[in-house]
Amino acid sequence: MKQTGSAERVGQVTPVQRLSIGLSGKEVCYLRAGSGPPLLLVHGLLGYSFSWRHTIPALAEIATIYALDLPGAGYSEPIPNMDCGFRACAERVLRFMDGVGVRDFDLLGTSHGGAVAMMMAALSAERVRRLILVDPVNPWSAHGQVLSVVLTNFLVAPIFTHLTPRMPLLQRFYFRRLFGDKGRIRPGTLEGYI
Numbered sequence: 490m491k492q493t494g495s496a497e498r499v500g501q502v503t504p505v506q507r508l509s510i511g512l513s514g515k516e517v518c519y520l521r522a523g524s525g526p527p528l529l530l531v532h533g534l535l536g537y538s539f540s541w542r543h544t545i546p547a548l549a550e551i552a553t554i555y556a557l558d559l560p561g562a563g564y565s566e567p568i569p570n571m572d573c574g575f576r577a578c579a580e581r582v583l584r585f586m587d588g589v590g591v592r593d594f595d596l597l598g599t600s601h602g603g604a605v606a607m608m609m610a611a612l613s614a615e616r617v618r619r620l621i622l623v624d625p626v627n628p629w630s631a632h633g634q635v636l637s638v639v640l641t642n643f644l645v646a647p648i649f650t651h652l653t654p655r656m657p658l659l660q661r662f663y664f665r666r667l668f669g670d671k672g673r674i675r676p677g678t679l680e681g682y683i
Contacts, residue, residue: 503546507564510588513571517585518564519557523549526618527591530556531582531609533600534626537563539681540599552595557585559602579608583616592616599623 505522520538522545530548532540538556548554560581561567571577582605586594596617598606603625610617 503549513568515566522554525552527594528552531598531602575608578605595619597621
């Protein structure tokens with residue numbers, strides 16, 4: 490797979506490369522930083538690699554960080570008619586790791602990315618050295634199953650897939666709800682997602 494990219498800095502000290510590879514005929518972007526054992530960061534449903542901007546500098550001191558933008562998120566292109574199930578997403582992320590030439594890795598997932606990470610570990614336990622979950626979605630719980638039905642409902646799904654990217658006020662509403670204490674939202678955070 491062809492890789493392209495440029496170098497930039499996250500925080501004050503950590504050099505970070507913004508790279509991309511081809512996956513399913515589309516460009517998937519990611520950040521790479523640090524040196525050491527590979528650590529893959531998988532963001533949540535409404536996030537992208539920007540979500541890890543405060544985490545990457547510390548982790549890059551002990552690991553080679555790969556923070557991808559899942560297809561259709563951040564700087565990655567969407568894949569038409571993409572299967573968004575956890576298994577399909579996990580298989581895509583495993584192919585991404587193949588594409589960047591990493592066989593075995595530590596895996597950190599948050600929110601929706603936590604569920605994807607769990608599925609990756611189940612599908613490819615021999616590749617995942619350590620699994621770290623931060624507030625993961627649990628689609629296999631009773632609550633997760635109800636939420637899954639709601640989010641895939643033919644009336645609700647279009648809001649997420651078509652209206653949200655085009656409506657900054659709706660985006661602000663969603664992202665502000667991600668913080669229990671609105672006073673802790675740092676300047677530039679909401680703008681980074683919108």
